[in-house]
Amino acid sequence: MSQVVNYVVDGTIGVISVDNPPVNALSQPVRQGLLDAISAAQTDTSEAVVIICEGRTFIAGADITEFGKPAVEPMLDVLLNTIEASTKPVVAAIHGTALGGGLETALAAHYRCAVASAKVGLPEVKLGLLPGAGGTQRTPRLIGVQAALDLITSGEPISAPQALELGLIDKIVDGDLTESAIAWARHLLKEGAGPRKSSEQPVPAFDTGIFDKYRAVLAKRARGQVAPQNIVTCVEAATKRSFEEGLKVERALFSECMQSPQSAAMRHLFFAERQAAKIDDLPKHTPLRTIDSVGIIGGGTMGGGIAMCFANAGIPVTLIEVNDDALERGLSIVEKNYAASVKRGKLTDDRATKCRTLITGSTDYASLADADLVIEAVFEDPELKKTIFARLDATCKPGAILATNTSYQDVNQIAAATKRPEDVIGLHFFSPANIMKLLEVVRAEKTADDVLATCMALARRIRKVPVMSRVCYGFIGNRMLQPYFREAQLCLIEGATPEQVDNAMEAWGMAMGPIRVADLAGIDVGYKARQALSEAERGDPRAYRVADVLAEMGRLGQKSGAGFYRYDPETRKHSSDPVVLEIIEREAAAFGIERRAIPEDEIVDRLVYALVNEGMRILEEGIAQRPGDIDIVYVYGYGFPASRGGPMHYADAVGVKRVYERVLEFSERFGAEAWAPAPLLVQLATE
Ligand code: 3H9
Numbered sequence: 001m002s003q004v005v006n007y008v009v010d011g012t013i014g015v016i017s018v019d020n021p022p023v024n025a026l027s028q029p030v031r032q033g034l035l036d037a038i039s040a041a042q043t044d045t046s047e048a049v050v051i052i053c054e055g056r057t058f059i060a061g062a063d064i065t066e067f068g069k070p071a072v073e074p075m076l077d078v079l080l081n082t083i084e085a086s087t088k089p090v091v092a093a094i095h096g097t098a099l100g101g102g103l104e105t106a107l108a109a110h111y112r113c114a115v116a117s118a119k120v121g122l123p124e125v126k127l128g129l130l131p132g133a134g135g136t137q138r139t140p141r142l143i144g145v146q147a148a149l150d151l152i153t154s155g156e157p158i159s160a161p162q163a164l165e166l167g168l169i170d171k172i173v174d175g176d177l178t179e180s181a182i183a184w185a186r187h188l189l190k191e192g193a194g195p196r197k198s199s200e201q202p203v204p205a206f207d208t209g210i211f212d213k214y215r216a217v218l219a220k221r222a223r224g225q226v227a228p229q230n231i232v233t234c235v236e237a238a239t240k241r242s243f244e245e246g247l248k249v250e251r252a253l254f255s256e257c258m259q260s261p262q263s264a265a266m267r268h269l270f271f272a273e274r275q276a277a278k279i280d281d282l283p284k285h286t287p288l289r290t291i292d293s294v295g296i297i298g299g300g301t302m303g304g305g306i307a308m309c310f311a312n313a314g315i316p317v318t319l320i321e322v323n324d325d326a327l328e329r330g331l332s333i334v335e336k337n338y339a340a341s342v343k344r345g346k347l348t349d350d351r352a353t354k355c356r357t358l359i360t361g362s363t364d365y366a367s368l369a370d371a372d373l374v375i376e377a378v379f380e381d382p383e384l385k386k387t388i389f390a391r392l393d394a395t396c397k398p399g400a401i402l403a404t405n406t407s408y409q410d411v412n413q414i415a416a417a418t419k420r421p422e423d424v425i426g427l428h429f430f431s432p433a434n435i436m437k438l439l440e441v442v443r444a445e446k447t448a449d450d451v452l453a454t455c456m457a458l459a460r461r462i463r464k465v466p467v468m469s470r471v472c473y474g475f476i477g478n479r480m481l482q483p484y485f486r487e488a489q490l491c492l493i494e495g496a497t498p499e500q501v502d503n504a505m506e507a508w509g510m511a512m513g514p515i516r517v518a519d520l521a522g523i524d525v526g527y528k529a530r531q532a533l534s535e536a537e538r539g540d541p542r543a544y545r546v547a548d549v550l551a552e553m554g555r556l557g558q559k560s561g562a563g564f565y566r567y568d569p570e571t572r573k574h575s576s577d578p579v580v581l582e583i584i585e586r587e588a589a590a591f592g593i594e595r596r597a598i599p600e601d602e603i604v605d606r607l608v609y610a611l612v613n614e615g616m617r618i619l620e621e622g623i624a625q626r627p628g629d630i631d632i633v634y635v636y637g638y639g640f641p642a643s644r645g646g647p648m649h650y651a652d653a654v655g656v657k658r659v660y661e662r663v664l665e666f667s668e669r670f671g672a673e674a675w676a677p678a679p680l681l682v683q684l685a686t687e
Contacts, residue, residue: 005033007040012189013182014046014088018053023060026101028072030059034105035074038083038090048185049090051083051109052178057096058118059105064127067258067267076101076133077247080108089188089195093181094118094169097157104131107138110196112169113184114160115177120168121157125227127270128263128643132254136234137246138198143167145206148235149214153228199243211236224509225643227257261653265645269635272628272646276467277456280625286453289399291461295320295371297388299330299361302405303377305433307334309462311358312434318368319361327361334359337434365395373458375427377405380529385409386417393418401451403427407478408529411444411471421446425455428475429464430637438637439464440475465636470623477633479618480647483610485526486543486674488514491603493542493588495595498564499576504603511639514607515564516574518547519557523564527551540674545587550580605662611647613663616678619648627652660685 004020004027016037018024034051041049053059062076083090083105092098092106094114103120106112114120122131122139130136131152140148143166151158151168163169173180211232218228230253237249257263294310296303299321307317319334321327338352347355368374374396376388385404392402402424404414415424426442439459443452452468459466469475474482491501492515502513512520527548530538538544550556550563557563558572565574588595615630624630631646644650651659660681667675677685 004029005037007037009044009046010182011186012045012047013185014041014044014049015178015182016041016049016051018051018059019055021055023057023097024053024055024102025061025063025065026059026076026105027063027066030063031074031076031079035079035082038079038086042087046088048088048189049086050093050178050181050185051090051105052093052181053095055096058092058094058098059102060097061100061102061123062133064267064270067127068264076104077251080104080133084108084110084195084197084199086110086195089185089193091181091185091188093173093177094120094160095177097121099157100124100131100135101133104133104135104138106169107142107198108134110198111171111184111188111193113171113173113181114163114169116160116172116174118160119157120160120163121155122152123155123157125153125155125222125231126266128225128227128260128266129257130227130231130234130250130254132250132258134199134247134250136231136250137238137243139168140203140235140238141201142198144204145210145235145239148238149210149232152231152235153214153218153222203239206239223506224641226260226262230254230257262643265649265653266642268628268645268649269631269642272626272632272649273465275626276465276629276632277460279452279456279468282449282453286449288457289372289401289450289454291315291372291401291454291458293318293371293373295368295374297374297376297392298378299327299333300377300379301333302429302431302433303375304330304333304337305431305435306375306377306405306429307359308337308355308434309429309464311355313462314358315462316358317360318371319359320365320368321361321363323363327363331359331361337432365391368392368395370397371400373401373403375403375405377429380406380408382409382413385414389414389417389424393420399423401425401454403455405429408474410473411442412446415444415446422448423451425451426469426471426475427455428469428477430477436637437463437465438477438633439466440477440633440637441466441468442471442475443468444471465632467629467633468625469633470621472618472621472623476618476624476630477637479623480611480614480630480634481638483614483674484607485514485518486540487606487610488518489543489546490540490670491598491606492546492584493591493593493595494598495588496598496603497576497581497584500598500600501603504600505607507600508604508608509641509644511641517639519563519565519567519574522557522559523547523551524556542591542593545591546580546584549583549587606666608647608650609659609663609666610674612651612659613675613678613681615648615651616680616684620678620680656681656684 006017008015020030090109091111092109095118098106098120122135124131147166160172214232222228234250237246293316295318296307297320299319307319310317321330338356341347342349342352374392404426411426415421425447428440430436430438441455456466488501498515502515505513555562558567561567566577567574618624627648630648634640634646635642663677
């Protein structure tokens with residue numbers, strides 16, 4: 001037997017166990033081992049077979065590191081067909097997460113049991129793929145078309161009890177899984193239950209219009225993505241063709257997905273996300289500080305959202321506000337957010353109440369004396385932040401971590417307001433903080449190793465994706481946003497309308513166009529920030545004049561009902577506003593700009609390459625550890641399309657040389673001040 005698959009016969013039961021840490025992925029030796037074991041079981045004294053896994057989980061899928069390399073036999077679909085063809089009944093025994101090819105393995109078995117805590121799912125779509133080993137054919141046969149489409153197109157795992165209800169698994173077992181599975185297999189034998197092939201079950205009745213409905217919904221929800229549409233085609237094939245013919249459709253469409261740049265981008269993100277959690281220069285076993293209680297200064301939208309993140313993870317929070325009124329307002333926002341989560345079906349009433357009771361309020365800093373971590377989340381006033389940190393220094397216990405949620409301020413200076421700069425760090429949450437997955441962890445010059453390591457680990461506890469940034473104005477994300485917004489505004493004044501800019505970027509894949517983002521964030525935010533800067537620091541006036549005019553007119557964006565667009569007070573739906581176009585034309589004339597039609601690809605290239613060029617600088621300066629970290633920031637924090645892999649991956653996919661040439665062209669046309677290519681871009685393009 002191979003080292004990663006063990007096979008023993010226990011009386012009448014053959015037990016195949018997979019042991020391929022960390023997640024029992026189906027790498028070649030596992031496939032071979034499974035094939036050898038199931039083949040051996042056909043001729044030995046066993047009467048039934050159990051497939052089970054060692055370690056923390058059942059098989060979590062195909063081995064993603066093998067993707068993009070030449071395929072090595074045995075192929076997974078062939079192996080699974082062999083398992084299903086077993087003349088002796090096969091039982092899959094699931095714990096942890098049976099995902100992708102792992103769940104497909106279980107579906108090829110004849111019976112499935114799981115511990116109650118197990119989760120099962122087909123997350124391939126998140127890698128730009130579809131289940132490629134029979135999953136799209138067996139699943140609808142077992143749970144019906146609609147449930148199959150939901151499971152496979154969302155990629156979200158479901159719990160064992162949900163899977164039981166759907167009919168995806170047969171039984172939930174208590175106690176030791178191996179013993180329970182063997183006992184069940186014996187019971188099945190006693191009952192005379194033979195092999196029961198998923199592939200031979202008829203697909204339950206369904207509404208024939210369902211496929212077109214899903215195609216339309218997915219065309220919106222997963223704009224431009226190949227895999228979700230291909231999944232619908234595969235599931236449809238399961239209802240119209242034989243199992244064997246359906247498998248052929250699945251194989252062809254799986255291979256189309258695998259070769260698409262979209263899947264390459266999404267697989268890159270899978271590994272980039274895991275890599276981002278690692279800090280290269282931290283000793284591996286850096287001890288962590290204990291975080292059992294959190295204080296938050298500022299009960300605004302941000303503070304309240306951050307409080308919810310911790311409460312949702314079971315960590316008690318004390319919210320500090322300046323007076324009772326403000327505190328009440330803050331707590332009532334939290335209350336409303338929880339009610340909204342319950343309404344959307346994200347939380348049960350019971351769970352929301354439990355989380356809500358973990359958040360208490362106070363107007364007295366003394367309540368923070370025992371907090372393990374305090375996060376300051378007040379508005380962006382550097383002096384106020386320093387005052388708060390001096391107070392925290394005087395109040396908090398030794399060893400408490402003092403964090404700021406600033407989006408722009410210098411964390412080194414904030415740290416210098418305390419006598420313990422080693423305990424100070426930036427934790428930059430994104431709004432709405434209880435929903436957005438990104439957390440920029442800002443490592444200041446004196447931040448202690450254990451403080452950094454604790455915050456990176458804590459991020460995972462509160463279900464965030466952490467990325468470390470060093471200190472600079474705006475850190476990774478907001479710093480790159482500046483040239484991106486600059487180009488969006490320049491496109492406006494040079495000739496595009498707000499719709500043209502937004503439509504170009506949204507058609508390209510951004511979740512929201514930059515002009516609508518500006519309206520959502522509030523035009524006054526940038527306006528106020530500019531007021532604090534000198535003329536020289538504000539940069540090219542053509543890039544902010546229109547926004548300034550709007551802000552001075554009280555058109556602050558969505559919150560005031562109008563900004564670059566008008567907003568319906570009820571639905572918040574945006575519509576274009578001729579007044580804005582007049583303002584743009586007037587300001588363009590004042591600058592002596594002759595407006596012209598700007599091609600869509602120019603809009604996209606200017607905005608995206610502005611991100612890339614700044615990203616290169618961020619890398620050179622060591623603000624980000626690696627290009628993948630920047631990609632994670634943009635995909636999780638700024639609505640950059642995952643199917644393009646983030647700005648840095650996109651630059652690679654397009655070819656850095658091509659990016660460089662376009663940047664040079666922009667530099668000639670629009671000026672070297674904005675478009676001087678980053679030295680790293682030059683180096684990579686000319687190497
Ligand atoms: C598929 O199955 C296609 C088939 O339909 C058809 C084929 C023909 N492969 O996430 P973690 C590594 S597509 C290789 O930190 P957790 C991961 O990189 C696949 N490596 O742990 C990390 O390495 P490192 C469908 C994998 O406990 C380490 O394991 N399946 C794979 O937070 C620990 O991972 C999926 O998409 C893999 N499949 O979460 C499931 N999975 O330590 C993907 C993980 O060097 N995996 N690694 O950074 C997951 O969702 C999570 O890893 C899981 C565990 C929930 C399992």
